[in-house]
Amino acid sequence: MSTRHYVLLATDGFIKLPLDGEVCTENRKEVYIFGFSGGLLEVDGVKIEENKYLDYKNPKNWNMILSKKGTATIPSPMLWGEVGDQIYVTLINIGMKYRPDLMDFHTVHMHGAHVATQIDGFPETSFGVPMWEETTPITPPPKATYFFHPENPGTLMYHCHVEASEHVQMGMYGALVIYPSMKSLAVNGITKSSTSGYWKLNGKVQKHIPKTATNRNFAYNNIHSYFDKEYVMLLSDIDSSWHESVLKNIPFNAVNFKPDFWLVNGRAFPDTLCPHPLSGDSDPNLVQINYDSYVHVKTNEMFLLRMINMGYQVVPWHIHGWHFMVVGKDSHLSPFLKLGEDRKHLDHQLTEMGFTATIGSGETYDLIIAADDKRGLYRNYIVRGQDGFPSLCKQLREIQNINPSAISNIPEEPVHCPNPKLINYIEICSQPHGDPNDQFFPQFYPMHNHDDYKVTNNGVYPGGQLTFIQADAPDKQM
Ligand SMILES: [Cu+2]
Numbered sequence: 001m002s003t004r005h006y007v008l009l010a011t012d013g014f015i016k017l018p019l020d021g022e023v024c025t026e027n028r029k030e031v032y033i034f035g036f037s038g039g040l041l042e043v044d045g046v047k048i049e050e051n052k053y054l055d056y057k058n059p060k061n062w063n064m065i066l067s068k069k070g071t072a073t074i075p076s077p078m079l080w081g082e083v084g085d086q087i088y089v090t091l092i093n094i095g096m097k098y099r100p101d102l103m104d105f106h107t108v109h110m111h112g113a114h115v116a117t118q119i120d121g122f123p124e125t126s127f128g129v130p131m132w133e134e135t136t137p138i139t140p141p142p143k144a145t146y147f148f149h150p151e152n153p154g155t156l157m158y159h160c161h162v163e164a165s166e167h168v169q170m171g172m173y174g175a176l177v178i179y180p181s182m183k184s185l186a187v188n189g190i191t192k193s194s195t196s197g198y199w200k201l202n203g204k205v206q207k208h209i210p211k212t213a214t215n216r217n218f219a220y221n222n223i224h225s226y227f228d229k230e231y232v233m234l235l236s237d238i239d240s241s242w243h244e245s246v247l248k249n250i251p252f253n254a255v256n257f258k259p260d261f262w263l264v265n266g267r268a269f270p271d272t273l274c275p276h277p278l279s280g281d282s283d284p285n286l287v288q289i290n291y292d293s294y295v296h297v298k299t300n301e302m303f304l305l306r307m308i309n310m311g312y313q314v315v316p317w318h319i320h321g322w323h324f325m326v327v328g329k330d331s332h333l334s335p336f337l338k339l340g341e342d343r344k345h346l347d348h349q350l351t352e353m354g355f356t357a358t359i360g361s362g363e364t365y366d367l368i369i370a371a372d373d374k375r376g377l378y379r380n381y382i383v384r385g386q387d388g389f390p391s392l393c394k395q396l397r398e399i400q401n402i403n404p405s406a407i408s409n410i411p412e413e414p415v416h417c418p419n420p421k422l423i424n425y426i427e428i429c430s431q432p433h434g435d436p437n438d439q440f441f442p443q444f445y446p447m448h449n450h451d452d453y454k455v456t457n458n459g460v461y462p463g464g465q466l467t468f469i470q471a472d473a474p475d476k477q478m
Helices: 049-054 059-066 164-170 182-187 240-248 375-384 392-402 425-429
Strands: 003-018 028-043 079-082 086-093 109-111 143-148 154-159 173-179 190-192 199-201 229-238 261-264 295-298 302-309 315-319 324-329 356-359 364-370 409-411 422-424 443-449 466-472
Touching: 003 049, 028 049, 028 086, 028 164, 028 240, 049 059, 079 086, 154 164, 154 302, 154 364, 164 240, 173 229, 173 302, 182 190, 229 295, 229 315, 295 302, 302 315, 302 356, 356 364, 375 392, 392 425, 422 425
Parallel strands: 003 086, 079 173, 229 302, 295 466
Antiparallel strands: 003 028, 086 143, 109 154, 154 173, 190 199, 229 261, 302 364, 315 356, 315 443, 324 364, 409 422, 443 466
């Protein structure tokens, strides 16, 4: 159990959304946003080095805090903790750099959290946090500290609830992730041997779970919620004309909402393939999970997608190549995964599976995918040919001779701009066939909003809510 103290600074900023499907494109539209900057200040009283400036009790930090005006991002910093933690979130309203006349209050609403109405962030039933009006500060900032004591693991979100139609559209939201604790796992029969390092369910060793796993490799207090890697997929939508109206102080009627950009973790394809600007911090308290949206796994790994919809439209999220298992929704374990009286029995016939999850605004889904090994299924046809049909690779080489542009070049993760490494499908086909571990890798699968007109940027395909899953060869073992 830890005490985690986050400090969020409400302000404004700009994002630059791509206008075409070229990786690293410079053809972009600037969109004015609101949001929170800041992040994790301290854990159990120990300050996070890069965030020490957020210690608002020290007057020496006040100028630095105010200098963050105009640095809002979409999404806002991720908040996370474990069951049983004490999570404190201090909100300081530092005001707008590009609309200094805007004196709006802001709040933090932890969406899905069991909290008292006084700290729920809905200002109509509680309060808002006024702006720190000083430019050369001599008095401490007005602030409010929200508190959340999570009792259950799951995927949640937070957002400002002041004038929510506008402030949410403008971008004041982020992910809130709660992991099980060792204690909450143990209450449900899941323990880790301190001598052998093996994970156990009711005393029975679970060899498929590596010894290196921690409580933060479970989505819920349930053995079937184990994952090797996890990704937050925070979905939202942008009507850039609304944002422009706010910037220019022109009234906008919210019922005219008509989005032209659809985002995953604040970015539209192809930016969804690039490392997220908020990722890459060194402190383990910051890097447990981040906003990267290019899913990169190894064959046979289990990966968790924490789907969050902060947009105003329903998203049919479709995943190519594999089927997902719904392990939870809105921070509740799927009833199909609840174990029987003996806490061993699971009826797989009843497991909720799918290839498209329909996610409404304000909903979260936790989806686990096993990156199954498909080599056995496809080796003959793709590499060797079958039943009189030439191999697919041979067919592709013929197509390439006729029209090389028909064969795609796929940006491989990590994607470095301005010179991303591209891999061509023919290259994948022509890899040496001697080592069965290396055939067909990497594999690339898209996942996207299946309202396919939302896989666009300002009407241009491809864009929007689209990203890739890259699956590499399995670890060489056995
Ligand atoms: Cu607000």
